[in-house]
Amino acid sequence: MKVDYFIVGLGLAGIAFCEQLRKANKTFLVFDDGSQQSSIVAAGMYNPVILKRFTEVWMADEQLILALPVYKELEELLEVKIDHKLKIYRRFASIEEQNTWFTASDNPKLEKYMSTKIVSNSNPHIDAPFGYGEVLEGGRVDTDLLISAYKKYLEKNSKLISDSFQYDDLALEGTKLHYKDHEAKQLVFCEGFGLLKNPFFKHLPLNGTKGEVITIKAPSLKIDFAVKSSVFIMPNGNDEYYVGATYNWTDKTNIPTELAKVELVSKLKTFLKCPFEVVSHFAGIRPTVNNRRPLVGTHATYNNLHVLNGLGTRGVMIAPYVAQELFNFIENKQNMNPEISINRFII
Known part of the structure; x- marks a missing residue:
């Protein structure tokens, strides 16, 4: 199968990036083995206020403006109710x-x-x-239902491979990526804590x-x-x-x-x-980072390998924002918010 993108991981980050691709009419294939539980375990609450210190969540306005329409679109696409005002x-x-x-x-x-x-x-x-x-x-997104329904949608459309991604089977040949019987132009890793096993991005400071x-x-x-x-x-x-x-x-x-x-x-x-x-x-x-900012960007050597990670405890709010940032960076050559770029860790 030839596609525009491989996506590895189907938590909140993976779904948010898939939606960017779907709406842009890009073809994609998702690999997910269900090993990462943070999105499923998450209660799914979105809340613009840090209630311990009574301060604003980072970029709360921008995140909510993007996120709420995305979840409404997902409800229509999947024919399920996932966004509950609370x-x-x-x-x-x-x-x-x-x-x-x-x-x-x-x-x-x-x-x-x-x-x-x-x-x-x-x-x-x-x-x-x-x-x-x-x-x-504030409100709550039913993340368990969202992920299970999205998996069914991908399976129905032959866009999901429910298996672990084997890094050794990935061949990088110029502008093309080959993985077993599949070919893509770009690959985005959305693996959550599983990133620590990723040979291309394991150097990033993901704590967990x-x-x-x-x-x-x-x-x-x-x-x-x-x-x-x-x-x-x-x-x-x-x-x-x-x-x-x-x-x-x-x-x-x-x-x-x-x-x-x-x-x-x-x-x-x-x-x-x-x-x-x-x-x-x-x-x-x-998938947490010390400075509480996501890990988003492109590999320093392989410009068709990308990472979308580090969403921490507020993935419901952050995922649509960072997915859009990465998509615009790859496809439209737009500058990324430097606060989330992995370039901040390049010495």
Whole structure:
């Protein structure tokens, strides 16, 4: 098969780049073995405010303007509902936190995302005597459904090979790339934490941060909004809720741990005051970078090999933006945002 692009990896980054190609009428073939779990494990929340420090998410305006139409188009393409508008409440631990919230909401970059009205708590199963601050323009993308539906779409159109990509089988011949019985002009690696095994880009400073989430069933809770306190709790339907997430910088496995489960349950109990049971537990490695900026660009020697990675904890918001940046860089020779370019690591 001859195509314009090979794509390796089908998480949020891979899907976002596939969409750039599809809309530009470029042909492509995707290789994915399902080994990277960060997109599937992700709760999928998009939120323009960093709720620990009450500051703006990097390039929140630009990201949301691009991302929301992309997910709407994907809903139409795949005939599934994936983008769910969601109220996001930040639980205040004190009067001081309330005051800090109000101060932050005066920031011109944050005022449209932070309500200046304190939301009082009326749910007896949540301990929130100081109320909540409401984040505006937030929501949740069902990443699990998105990825599974997109895989089916690719399979139906003979655009997916569900197998590991073998780097040794890639032959670079001038402007052409040969892989087994296939040929392409360009190749984009969207492998998440799997990048560390990639011989072309493993030198990049991708750290990887393990995250674990649990799903609980709490029939008496009855909330239709997300709460951020010491952990997030977010409704998932049928009286089930996502609770997350942990951060572990040393364990690089996708195996859920009892220690993380205990941590999540313990933190949840500091403000949730109703019975619940843990019904599932997941883990994945987030593709993180120390300066919290993605890794996007072209190989220094092979100008038809590219990387789209390092989306960290906010892949839902960032993926469409970085995918567009890389596409315009490759196809239209437009300058890339230097904050995301891998050239920042070239000495």
